[in-house]
Amino acid sequence: MSAPVLVFIAAALVPVGAAQLLPASRSGWRLATGNALTRALMAAVARAGRRARAPRDLAARITAAGQPAGLGPSELMTAKLAGAGIGALAGAALALVAPGRLGLVLVPAAPIAGFLAPDAWLARCAAERFRRVRRELPTLLDLLRVTVEAGLPLAAAFAEVGERTGGPLGREWRAVGREVALGVPVGEAIAAMSERLPLPEIAALVTALERAARHGAPLAATLSSQARDARERRRRRIQEEAARAAPKIQLVVALLLVPSVLLLVAAALAGALIGGGDLLRIV
8 A cells, every 4th residue: 555545544534533532512513523524534444445456365365364254355455544544643643742753753653553453463363273273183184084984975074074073174174065065076175175274284185185086095094194194293383382482481581580580689688788787697
């Protein structure tokens, strides 16, 4: 989004804020004016969000995040524009009381932060969804293997396991079953699932299922192998996260706990010196 558009939105929000801050008169004219300006401005922001060009990967990122709150590209662009306007107002208000040259930094930084805040929220939703999928995948693969061994076709097995489990992966498997029931080929439905869940584990599962269907390999053995691989990947990921957490813990100990202990010792020594006590008693 270009800077002139953000500046225009920030300038348009100024009279709205001023109208809301003014005390209401007896006739209520100022309050009605402020509400009318607010409604008009929100409608203008919504139209701008629909007309604004969304990035090409925005729809894919929304899908990967599970389409939180039912948002689409136009709604997210509207939220980004509204966030930029709110950030511009907040930056202008903080710049008036900010010390030194900090106000000059807040004026352009606040609308940029407001514009990028929905992207950060979307990335967080996607990361949480991926974490839950990775945690559920080994167990659901075992259930899928048992269902296939019981004699159900692959699409029906996806639907059955999805109906009996919750979570994002279970919902995606239910979607695969519904699409196949509507006439979509199994391969296309599974490929669409991999696009909604862009994870290496899901891509490996789709590739293994396609290879098994092409060569006539037993699905049960393929699913069992995929479950073992998913558990191994999860174990390695947990070990990597634990290895990355160790330096952070050491940093917290070095910056917080050690200075706290030193301050306590210094306070005890200072109290002994001021009170005329003997330092040997402290030792």
